[in-house]
Amino acid sequence: MSSSWKARHGQLPESIDPIQLAERGAHLTGTLPLKSMPRMAPGSLAGSGDIFVDLSFERSEGEKIFLMHGILHVHLRVTCQRCLEAMDLELEASPSVILIKAGERLVQNDSDVDVLVVDKPLSLSALVEDELLLEMPMVPMHDLNQCPAKSYVARDRGVGEKGKNPFAVLGKMKKTR
Numbered sequence: 127m128s129s130s131w132k133a134r135h136g137q138l139p140e141s142i143d144p145i146q147l148a149e150r151g152a153h154l155t156g157t158l159p160l161k162s163m164p165r166m167a168p169g170s171l172a173g174s175g176d177i178f179v180d181l182s183f184e185r186s187e188g189e190k191i192f193l194m195h196g197i198l199h200v201h202l203r204v205t206c207q208r209c210l211e212a213m214d215l216e217l218e219a220s221p222s223v224i225l226i227k228a229g230e231r232l233v234q235n236d237s238d239v240d241v242l243v244v245d246k247p248l249s250l251s252a253l254v255e256d257e258l259l260l261e262m263p264m265v266p267m268h269d270l271n272q273c274p275a276k277s278y279v280a281r282d283r284g285v286g287e288k289g290k291n292p293f294a295v296l297g298k299m300k301k302t303r
């Protein structure tokens with residue numbers, strides 16, 4: 127993180143009305159503390175850190191369509207589920223969301239685009255956390271070549287190829303019937 131990001135730390139609002147922001151074409155940039163993300167923080171070995179946020183809010187020309195898009199980034203230190211050692215995990219999300227007011231309908235629905243219904247001000251950190259969790263791997267692991275456990279994985283695979291596949295036993299049982 128460069129010092130310019132640190133200088134802006136804390137300037138992001140806690141809660142936002144994304145449609146209001148879109149009405150005036152707002153741009154939010156800065157950092158949020160990882161500690162403000164109760165679902166993501168426990169998985170981080172470091173326990174602290176910053177999430178980089180760069181979000182633009184727009185109203186499309188002529189039409190009443192509100193958009194939010196941008197980049198979110200966090201560097202996490204997590205446990206590799208293969209070797210149980212620490213690893214770096216870079217998460218980046220590029221949300222692109224159509225915002226609609228509660229009770230209003232979207233005229234044209236492009237199924238590729240996410241829609242967020244806004245009925246009250248939203249927690250910015252919860253919104254950012256939601257988007258980043260979508261990018262989180264179910265089972266974080268080193269690339270196999272960089273994982274200290276790679277030799278064990280290769281050995282296991284070798285055993286399997288020599289016929290210790292448990293399903294081979296099932297095959298035998300079928301034949302004897």
Ligand SMILES: [Zn+2]
Pocket residue numbers: 206207208209210211267268272273274275
């Ligand atoms: Zn590993």
